[in-house]
Amino acid sequence: MATLRPSASQVSLSSAPLHPLKNSSLDLPGTCPGAIRIYGSREKSGKFEDTQLRLFTTNKNYPSLRVDASREYMGLTQEITDNRKLCANEMEHGLDLFGKMKSRFLSFKRHKYLEDLEHFEKLAKAQAPKFMVIACADSRVCPSNILGFQPGEAFMIRNVANLVPPFERPSETNAALEFAVNTLKVENIFVIGHSCCGGIQALMSMPDKVDSSSFIRNWVVAAKNARLSTKAVAANLNFDQQCRHCEKESINRSLLNLLTYPWIEKRVSKGVLSIHGGYYDFTKCTFEKWTLDYNKSTVDKEAGRFSIKDQTFWC
Numbered sequence: 001m002a003t004l005r006p007s008a009s010q011v012s013l014s015s016a017p018l019h020p021l022k023n024s025s026l027d028l029p030g031t032c033p034g035a036i037r038i039y040g041s042r043e044k045s046g047k048f049e050d051t052q053l054r055l056f057t058t059n060k061n062y063p064s065l066r067v068d069a070s071r072e073y074m075g076l077t078q079e080i081t082d083n084r085k086l087c088a089n090e091m092e093h094g095l096d097l098f099g100k101m102k103s104r105f106l107s108f109k110r111h112k113y114l115e116d117l118e119h120f121e122k123l124a125k126a127q128a129p130k131f132m133v134i135a136c137a138d139s140r141v142c143p144s145n146i147l148g149f150q151p152g153e154a155f156m157i158r159n160v161a162n163l164v165p166p167f168e169r170p171s172e173t174n175a176a177l178e179f180a181v182n183t184l185k186v187e188n189i190f191v192i193g194h195s196c197c198g199g200i201q202a203l204m205s206m207p208d209k210v211d212s213s214s215f216i217r218n219w220v221v222a223a224k225n226a227r228l229s230t231k232a233v234a235a236n237l238n239f240d241q242q243c244r245h246c247e248k249e250s251i252n253r254s255l256l257n258l259l260t261y262p263w264i265e266k267r268v269s270k271g272v273l274s275i276h277g278g279y280y281d282f283t284k285c286t287f288e289k290w291t292l293d294y295n296k297s298t299v300d301k302e303a304g305r306f307s308i309k310d311q312t313f314w315c
């Protein structure tokens with residue numbers, strides 16, 4: 001059967017026109033492994049005609065081998081066809097993804113950037129957003145999409161479960177807050193949570209003893225007080241309902257955690273900075289917003305209590 005191996009060369013010959021590059025495509029990203037191997041064999045041998053001739057001669061003498069050779073040929077043809085389809089799909093998929101992205105970018109450039117060039121030239125020199133937004137990293141809840149924040153309007157950080165860790169727990173969220181509050185002097189901090197939050201589900205389903213090897217658990221445990229209070233007041237509810245409760249409870253805990261940052265509490269107490277909570281329910285497409293009513297006598301960080309004002313519901 002070893003003599004039948006040259007059929008691979010026969011296939012490589014037929015596939016050659018699809019690969020106009022002279023050298024092996026091993027260095028080319030995105031090329032198909034099957035195509036690389038077969039094309040490489042063609043370049044190495046350079047004896048396709050001889051090989052085919054020998055194969056056909058053998059087939060004449062040994063009909064059974066001709067059948068096997070034909071099968072092998074068909075198998076390799078199928079492999080090549082599959083590889084070509086795979087390549088085409090990969091290319092189409094990649095081009096499709098970035099093609100759409102390019103189209104959206106050019107549309108933004110044409111309809112927003114160039115039509116409001118003066119605004120973007122100002123933004124190139126400095127930013128003065130009125131909002132610092134803390135939202136979940138979830139792909140379904142982009143604040144710029146659902147609330148229409150335009151370039152320059154919101155300094156934003158997105159993390160798993162839109163958490164604000166307490167002051168003593170360093171993270172990139174603290175760094176973003178520091179810059180937004182102390183340098184940009186934003187007037188509003190807006191913590192936005194959402195329905196069906198995977199981060200909150202992770203928080204609510206984690207064992208009491210945190211597995212230190214999980215980055216997610218080690219992060220969401222920053223909202224352990226929200227989990228504890230949810231389990232205390234919503235113990236009779238099912239898991240999904242507990243998660244809905246915790247999604248809002250964790251937002252409120254984050255609002256209180258903001259007050260553990262001395263420079264935030266100072267500006268809030270002066271009335272130059274407001275703290276807001278928001279909840280986007282994408283199963284119903286509704287949005288709830290509320291504002292922390294700062295009063296030292298009514299804010300109880302330990303118990304998780306504070307007054308709210310300006311509560312609105314958009315539906």
Ligand SMILES: [Zn+2]
Nearest residue numbers: 136138197198
């Ligand atoms: Zn989330």
